[in-house]
Amino acid sequence: MPSKFLDEARDPLIIAEGWMKDGKDVAVATVIETWGSAPRPVGSHLVIDAEGTFHGSVSGGCVEGAVISEALDVIASGKPKMLDFGVADETAWQVGLSCGGRIRVYVERLG
Amino acid sequence: MSSGWGEAMDPYVLKALNAERRARRAAIVVTDLGDGRDRVVKEGDAVAGDLGAAVAKAFRTGASSMVEAEGRSFFLNVHLPQPRLVVIGAVHISQALAPMARIAGFPLEIIDPRTAFASDERFPDVSLKAEWPEDVLKDCPLDRYAALAAVTHDPKIDDFPLKAALDADCFYVGALGSRKTHAKRVERLLAMGVTPDQIERINAPIGLNIGAANPAEIAVAVLAQVIAAFRSRGLAGKTKDEAA
Numbered sequence: 001m002p003s004k005f006l007d008e009a010r011d012p013l014i015i016a017e018g019w020m021k022d023g024k025d026v027a028v029a030t031v032i033e034t035w036g037s038a039p040r041p042v043g044s045h046l047v048i049d050a051e052g053t054f055h056g057s058v059s060g061g062c063v064e065g066a067v068i069s070e071a072l073d074v075i076a077s078g079k080p081k082m083l084d085f086g087v088a089d090e091t092a093w094q095v096g097l098s099c100g101g102r103i104r105v106y107v108e109r110l111g
Numbered sequence: 112m113s114s115g116w117g118e119a120m121d122p123y124v125l126k127a128l129n130a131e132r133r134a135r136r137a138a139i140v141v142t143d144l145g146d147g148r149d150r151v152v153k154e155g156d157a158v159a160g161d162l163g164a165a166v167a168k169a170f171r172t173g174a175s176s177m178v179e180a181e182g183r184s185f186f187l188n189v190h191l192p193q194p195r196l197v198v199i200g201a202v203h204i205s206q207a208l209a210p211m212a213r214i215a216g217f218p219l220e221i222i223d224p225r226t227a228f229a230s231d232e233r234f235p236d237v238s239l240k241a242e243w244p245e246d247v248l249k250d251c252p253l254d255r256y257a258a259l260a261a262v263t264h265d266p267k268i269d270d271f272p273l274k275a276a277l278d279a280d281c282f283y284v285g286a287l288g289s290r291k292t293h294a295k296r297v298e299r300l301l302a303m304g305v306t307p308d309q310i311e312r313i314n315a316p317i318g319l320n321i322g323a324a325n326p327a328e329i330a331v332a333v334l335a336q337v338i339a340a341f342r343s344r345g346l347a348g349k350t351k352d353e354a355a
């Protein structure tokens with residue numbers, strides 16, 4: 001029974017569970033540390049399936065593209081990845097947080 | 112045997128976490144960043160050592176963070192249910208409390224069967240039910256992540272939800288009224304089957320003692336008391352158990 005307390009249609013972890021039940025390969029990305037001004041708090045999730053469909057967010061849209069492409073690798077290999085994004089990492093990732101903050105994102109495959 | 116850095120998330124972890132979240136119970140996903148293993152810790156589960164202390168603190172504060180314990184790095188992702196603040200009484204205090212509580216992260220619901228009080232005109236943008244608490248709480252029962260403040264002064268309206276809040280172990284229960292009013296209320300609640308230990312949990316007179324002199328200041332005192340109760344969940348209970 002759907003919970004009246006969760007917004008199930010938009011909740012990334014509920015969506016990921018649904019994908020799993022449908023037999024899809026899924027990765028879960030989680031903001032685990034932030035420095036300076038970061039758009040999404042520690043604990044925020046982005047969930048990604050093997051086709052690149054995603055829900056949730058780990059930033060205000062600045063680094064989601066990079067997280068999604070890394071997540072596809074994680075889905076293929078099963079090995080978790082730790083990703084760092086910020087103004088200091090522009091050469092590494094070609095993306096940055098325009099607000100000047102830095103975030104660390106942990107990406108793991110579900111199952 | 113550990114396969115080293117590189118464990119995927121066990122699907123059971125996600126299912127167990129979502130089951131807790133759907134039931135409005137608190138849970139923490141503990142990820143060992145050394146080997147990638149995840150597990151779900153439910154509120155009340157025993158966790159030993161430094162990690163246990165960090166887990167207990169995370170349940171209280173609701174803040175997710177990295178922690179170092181037993182020589183390892185863990186990420187604690189805390190999932191607390193959204194606290195509900197249920198106010199019985201669409202009175203002057205509630206008008207001040209509604210915007211303050213919303214700003215502080217405690218969205219509030221007001222219940223008052225007196226339609227002259229519970230009008231949208233008096234309470235724009237507030238979840239308002241002009242019905243008896245008995246009827247509203249049947250559909251949307253109170254739980255440990257709900258706070259209840261009874262402020263109508265009318266036993267016919269306040270007494271039932273006060274007992275319901277105590278029975279549901281709400282993290283906060285407050286009732287407006289002087290000490291004399293409260294003494295009479297205690298007699299009625301005892302007659303309804305409320306235990307003396309439960310009576311002790313009622314904050315009456317309501318609100319922190321800040322010398323509040325008008326409805327808006329009483330609202331500040333109530334909100335501060337609700338926050339204090341929320342952030343000390345589990346602490347008071349532990350002291351009592353140890354004392355017993």
